[in-house]
Every structure is written in C-alpha cells, then in structure tokens.
Amino acid sequence: NQIDLLKPVIDDSGSDSAMLDNVLELLVHSGRSLPHAIAMLAPEAWEMLPDTPENRARRDFYAYHATLMEPWDGPAALVFSDGRTVGITLDRNGLRPMRYHQTADGLLVAGSEAGFAHLPEEKIIKKGRLGPGQMLLLDTASGTVLDDTAIKNKLAHQADYGDWLRKITVPLPPQPADRFDLPPDVSRQQTAFGYTAEELTVVLRPMAATGAEPIGSMGDDTPIAVLSRVDRPLHHYFKQRFAQVTNPPIDPLREKSGMSLKVMLGRRENILLDGAHRAAQIVLDSPILRPTEFRALQNLCATRPDFHSETLSATFPVAEGADGLRIGLERLTAQAEAAVRAADTRAAILLLSDRAIDADTAPIPILLAVGAVHHRLIKTGLRSLTSIVVETGAVHDVHHLATLIGYGAEAVHPYLALATAAKLASDGKLKQVSPVQAAENLVRALKKGLLKIMSKAGISTLDSYCGAQIFESIGLGHDVIDRCFSGTPANFGGVSLAQLAETVLQRHRTAFGASGPRLESPGWFKFKRGGEYHGFNPQVVKTLHRAVKNESAADYKHFSALTRRQNDADTAATPIDGLSIQSDRQPISIDEVEPVSEILRRFSTAAISHGAISAEAHRTLAIAMNRLGGMSNSGEGGEDPARFGTEANSAIKQVASGRFGVTPAYLMAAKELQIKMAQGSKPGEGGHLPGHKVTAEIAALRHSTPGVGLISPPPHHDIYSIEDLAQLIF
Template structure:
C-alpha cells in the first residue's frame, strides 16, 4: 500500500466534510506546503483560526502556558514567540476594552506624516508604492538571511529617497526555491534603518505576509512600526475551509474576512487595554515588549531599545531554523511530509513539544494523592523537575558548590528573610474571599506584609481579635468609588 493510495482512500471517505474526529484533514492541509513553511499546524487552524472566523472572537483558554519558551523549543519557533507583551501589573485592568469601548479607537492614519500645522490636499495625492521582496534563494543557505536583511533596508531607504510613499514588504515569492525572511525581522530592521536615515516619516510600511495570523503576531508587528498588515494566507485558508464544507457555505468571502478582522480588532483592543493604551495610534511603534532569548545582535539590528536580559539566539540560529522549515516543507524526504505536522504547542502530544504538566507527572501526582504513596510522589517530583528544566529558565539554573563554604553564623536566618515577603495589593473581588484571607493570615504568621488592596476587607476580619486576622500591614483606601466605614478608616491611617 502506497501513501498515495491512503490519500485517495481518505479523500473518498471524507470529501463531503473535510473533517475527521473534529480535526481538519484535507488536500489543503496535506498539499499546500506554504502552511508548513510558515509554521502552521493543525492546532493553528483548529484552535485559533476557526474560532475567530466562526465567532468573531479569539478562542478561550485557561490561564498559564506550560509549553517551553521559544529559546528552549525544539520545533523552530517563529520570532514572534520570543516576545512578551508588557502590561500594567494590577489586578483590575487599566481599561476594560468592552465596557469602556467608547474611549478606545483602532483608527489610525497610514502613510507619510507631513506637517500637521500645514494641511494640504496635495499631501495625499499621487502616492506611489514600492514592493520589496523579503525572500532569498534557497541555494544561499542560512547565510542568506543577514544579506537579505541588508538588501531590504537599502531598497527601502532608496525608495523613500526616490519619493515613494508606501513600501510593501512581501513574502509572496516564498516557495520551493526561495526562503522567506520572517516578516517581523524584515519590518524591525527596515523600521530602525529608516529612522537612522531620517526617512521613516516619509513612508508607510505595509506588510503582505503569510506568517502573521494570531493576535500576538499582529500586536508585535504593530508595536514595531507596521502601518498596515495583509495576512493573505489566512484569507486563502478561510476560503478553502468554506469550499471544503468546514465553514458555512452561505458565508461570502467578505463575511469570512470581516469575521476574522473583527476578531483581530477585539484581540488588539484587549491587549492594548492591559497597558492602559486606548488608541492604536499610541500603540503603534511603541515597542511595549520584552524579548526573552534573543541575542544582542538581533535586538540591535531589528528591535533596538527592547530589553533582552539573558541574550540568546543569534541571526545564525534564526537562519538555520528558517532553512530547516523550508527543508521540511520542500526538501526530499523518505517520510511523508505532505501532512501538516502537529507538535502539540497547546495540547501535549507524544514526541511533540515538552510540557511542564505532562501525562506522566499528572498520573504520578494523582497516585500520590489518592494512595498517599511516597514513591509515586518521588516519581512526580523527578518527572516534573525534568519538565521544568526543558521548559523554563529557572530549570536551567544549577547550584554551584564552593570548596570554602561560609560559616553558617553569617547566613541570615529564614525567620528574618520571610519578614521581607509581601503579597502586594490584591483587592478582594479580584481574588476570592478565601484567597484574600489566606494570603493575609500567611503573611501574619511569617511576619511578612499584606495589603488589603483598594477593596478593603470585611469587618469580621479586621475586628477579629485573633492575631492571625487582625494584624495587617496596610489597610488601603484610594478608590473614589469606594465607601469606607468609620471603623476601617482609623486602621487605614495608622
């Protein structure tokens, strides 16, 4: 039996729906090599794109991400995955993007930025557009990445000097003989190069990309200077899903694209609100990110000014990963590579990405809890430590022993160290009553500091004579919409 026979049999069985056990398996996902080239997976389509197109919203997920950091991944992550969005660290959001929608705006002018004090219709007539290819010949190998970035920057600068008002960075030529430079790398390098050449205000940067498809991708691109983004491969996928019966056949192309756009706008507003930014014009180019695992040479060229505290992958590594993605998509293999891979970024899969909470660890923990088994707990601890080592920075730390240990009398006792512990001002309401009470009691017992937060606390807690309850380091009053009792205020003013 040949693989072609299996595909033909599958097509005959599932031609009407394109679905098998709730997942998409079709000629599109098994035949369009661009999907693998740009790191699309089964999860990308099932868990991210489909919900956005069907419901106009991002799919909901649980808090926390136990997958490896991009710098520890073994599956060629995209550059976007190295960035973490900064946010205002409070338990209540700076802006509620849904209830306070009236103060938010995603409208943003694009193009050259002329003198605002001298508006003129001539500023917006006769604009020219220059398209720049951001791919390079596969025969150049990984070394082609840096040279291509330099070429893109030079072409963009020359276009600005020649009077072009729009520059389109496009990866449409990516294919069997050409490797795409990540749109994020091309954008960042071009954006900062034009700033240095004092040409950035003269042009708008438009991206024609198959790579970007998630809200996080769009946020990073906008944060590093993109003026407009066209995720053309997402639109092609949406149309293919409709043609195969996965999406409602009554959806027109316009509805498909509008649904995705609405979901993306909703996601952008949510992310902006976490930092208290209400307009896209303020968010664009603000670089409100931290890089985790990128080398200094990458940050200096493409993301200047972005914190990257631990260093990490270089252009050489990024180029090798781009080359590996291309080889996996278009190279000659004895194995079947037409089926879209699923490394399990969200759901654990055997042989896929590591996860801190893997089935083995959970099984051992359940056995330890149910049977009170010490050996099961030891296995849980061992497997969890291995997972943490594979997924997180703290897992990379190792204890260094000294041949000349210091005297124990010089070590600060634990009873003094814990006095510097503090829970922060987490308001009752943002966390449950049980959590709010437990944190306060814990800090009281160890001698640390607790804070009621702006929401205060119930009278039966601060009037309780039990020392574990009534000793509070900070009773906070600061909200203009909160009312306080005459018994609480004296404690707040101590």
C-alpha cells in the same frame, strides 16, 4: 540646516513626563499657544463626538492634527503653565481624577483628591471635576477662567481646519464584501509559514466561527521559545512589557468609546508647520486590510503620484542557504531606503510582501523584515516620509499582528490567514458560516484582540501603539536585536540570525519537498507524546497522585525532582531552570537556623479561587496551611462564610478587580488582605469565568447569578494612580 539646532528634541534619559515636556516646549516655541499644543499632544476622544454642525469644527481641529502627531497616550492628569497661562487637562479616557475650586477672591485650586485644600465654603463660587479630555485655563494677567467649551471653540475656529482636512486626507473608498477564490496550494503555504494543525483547531477555527478569540485557561507550562523542543515562530520570542500602577491597563469593553484603531498612511511632514500645503494621507478605519481593501489601496497608490508606493519582496533565494536571510535583509533595507530617497518617485508607502514564495524562494520572517526596514529608516532620518504596509502569509494570531504594528507596520493584509478561514468554512468545518463570513469573523477577532493587547499597556489609540515597541525579547541573539529591533531589552542573548534562517529553510523544505506539505501538531496547547514539553505532564501528575494516595515520601521526592528541572536540558522551561546554588562557604550549624515552625510562618499558597478549583480542594488547602502555621490565599472568588473563624478559613483574603465575594465579614475574617493588581500569567488582561462554571454554589459565594459568565476587569475601576491605590489601602 537650522532645524538640526533643535535636535535632540527629546532627552531619552528623562521620565515620560519630561519627554512630554520636551515636545510641548518645542510646539509652544514654534508659535502655537499653550492650550493648542496641549490639545495636540493629549486630544480628547474626538472620534466619538457626534458629527453634528456644532461639533464639526471641533472634530476637524482634532482630525487635522492627527495627521501631524499621534496622541501621547496613557492615563494622565496634566498641569501646565507658560508663566502667564495656567491650565489643567485630562487625557481622552479621563481615568485620573482632577477636581477644582474657584473662589470669589480670585483663587483657583486644582488637585486629584477631594478635600485637598481647606477653603471656606462661602467663598467658593464654582467647583467641579474635569471629564475625559476636558481642559480648564486661567489667564493670570486678566484673571479670566476659560472652561473646556470656550477653549475648544476658540481653538477650533482659529483656522479653517475642515478645508485643510478635505485637501490633505483621502478615505479609502468603501469596498464590497470579499469573494474568495481559494488558491490550490493553501496547505503548502501554511506549512512554509509555520502554521500548525493545532493552531488551526485551537486558535483560527474559533476565531473564524465566532469573531472572537477562544477562551482558555490562564498560564503556560511550556518552555519559553528559546528553550522549546519544537520550532517556534519568531513572535514567540517577544513579550509585551507591563506597568500595572504607573501605567494601568484600560478595560477595552468599558472604555471602548475612548479607543480607536484608525490609522493614516503617507508622509508625515514637519509638525511645526500648519496649513493645507502638506502631503496628503490615506485614512483607514483599521490596520487590518481585507483583500478588496488591499487592492483598493494598491489602485489608489497607482493613480495618485503623492501616494506612490513601492512593493518590496520580503523573500530570499533558497540557493543562498542560511546566509541568504542576512543578505535578503540587507537587500530589502537598502531597497526601502532607496525607494524613499528617490528624487522622482519618492515612495510614500512601502509594501513589504512575502507572497512570492515558491520552490526556489523562501520568506523572510515578516517581523524581521518590518523591524529591519523600520529601524533603517529611523537611522537615516526617513521614517516619517513613508508608511509601511505588510502583505503577509505569516500572521495567524493576534500577538503576531501586535508585534508587527508595535515594530512599525501601519497596516497589515494577512492574506493567508483570511484564505485559511475561508477554506475552513468551504471544507464544512464551520457550522453555518460561509467563506466570506469566516474571513470577516477573523478580521473582527483580530480587531478585538488588538484592542485588548493595546489596553493592557494603557494605550487607547493605534497611532500611539504603532512603532512604540513596548516589548522585551527573551532568547534572541544580539545580532538579531541590533539589526532589526534596536532598543528592545534583550538581556539573555540567544538565537542568531543564521539559526532563524535554518528554521525558515526547514519549513520550506517540508512545504516544497517530495513528500508534500504537512502541518505539524507540536503540542503547544495540549500535551502530546513526543511534542512540546509541559511542566504538568501526565508523568508529573501521576507521580503526585501516587505520592498522595500512598502517603509515600519517596514518591513525593520523585515528584519534587520532576518539577524542579534544574540543569536538565530536556525539561528546562525558564532561565531559572539553568541555575543551581553554589557556595564556597562552610555550612553553618543547624543551631543557628530558625526552627521549622518559624520558617513555615512565611509560607503561603498561591491565590486560587473556589471556582477555579473545587470546594474540597480549596478547603483542604486552607486546613493544611493553618495546621502548618502558614497561610492559604482565598483567591478572588470569595469564601463560604461557614469557614470563617474555623481551621478551614483562608488566612489571606484577596480583593480583585471584580470584588466578587468581598463583604465586611470576608474582610474581617482575614489575617492579611491582598489587593490583586494583576496576574503574572496574564498581566493586564483580567479574568473570565464562563457561565457554565457559575453554579448555584459559586454564584452564592460571588453574589452573582447562576449560569451568567463573570468578568474580572483588567484594572480596578477605582485605581488609576498610586494615590488611588493608597486610598483603597487606607
């Protein structure tokens, strides 16, 4: 096969830019022009172009190429050349700057910074900056400069992309509002799929009531999943990776116009070929399928041979015991491969369903199923020939949905979560919300949450997020990673496939046992006696209060011991809790150690704002650290100017994305400035101070309005590159 001579297309050892260049070179050598290939790889936010006659050809051009390839997403300013044509372009959000100057003597100069080149003003005939998704080209042979409109119009009219598009795309027909006939065994299913009473109250009920995720305080003082005292769902073992400066987050509110949840189902064929003689694709506006949409998809697949689907059961017989999970995964992946290979009925869509659970059948954790099928098809070279759609009862929070899509699911029908939302309404637990509206609110909340999670990684389109697996695993064994999540960083090892199977079977026994189903309340969100361990549990807090009240060194040592948790299996919460210092060296003389006063100069408090804590606590921290010779950190909420120049002044002043309270006087009162790029407890997410906490005092310090909630954006809106950060510093 001659195409094998091109492989591998991408050099995995290269940088992101090098990988982009690998694919760009392939597209250009296949016959596409350089601007054509660039427009495929880094398209503008074409979905937001008005659907007018003058824009239709342009929209059709991008919509057609979206059936071939997802955008190479992320804040980027690209400079490209093939030896004759030189061009510059920005990605769809245009967050990186790109300025240019054209001179009368034929010079075109482009760069990210103002003043990057000293040019006589009288020679400049044109200057400007690119907007989001815009492109500028110079043909060095003819000396012709083409602006964005000319380039895009030329590309859009080089073929009848609208005609091609109509022949190869099929929108899912609009569906009426769902009616819910609630199954009688919702509680049994919830138990089998690991729902908890706590999640119903804290997570699902607010989403079903308001159409948004609930607002909670930052941080988590419970153990990571592998060290948990209670059963944790599989997706808790995954954390999304994050790179604040090199791939900064996007503000999903401000940049909403550049974000898209659109997804396509069906075969994706050879990207080197153009034309209408390609496999058709189903266009979805969102990866979250309501019941009527899921049924409409099934009906469409049944009536169109080119959308033939195979439904594969993501379950295993309880009688097979713990080994049944491994056997079930092997059976499922073999069935998936066979369905895609079948010469007569090649499946363009694989429906993975865990709906068929009963007293004798347990669910395969759907994330395991998706990951195993996804990677089996990649290894066999079949992945682009089919789409994975999931019908599952396991999804009941946004993170689980994100992991499924991140590991390859193009669409998800969370049937049990939707039924649960409807049941909350029918049981009267949601004020003035009907069952249909409750389910619709849940869908809205999942969409918003998915956009927020994508934006943390600087990704704007679902197509780019799907299958990207930008997660790391903490606590899963290598047998699980190798089988289902190949390529995922997993440095610690941990829970095996057999152990995961035991957890599934235990939930199944609880759901279908003689005593009937019951939803546990494990204490993930709030301390519960006998439940999950919390670092700041009542014993720790009371011990600290006692130490302060009694000014007792013994009580403080007790408090310190409670918070260290070293080598204590009952209280270990992170990997560091299993470490202790060991040395084979003799201790040095105390005379060789720096004096306490010098050591204390390096001490500083964590940044915490006046607003997160009271004025009294904030002031006391500053006074204490100043007296010790260390430094307190103001946090992002500003500081009372009356404290400047006194021992109550915070030596470190923080500059965060909201710039609340940042004034010249505030900055001048600092010994050290801290630019907060991200918070470890919620990287890429920003912050939210609810309106009821914005008192007159807080509003005055933050130069805002009392009673109005304050949002700290995920990024600094003037920092989208290392150069931007350098500018802010200097």
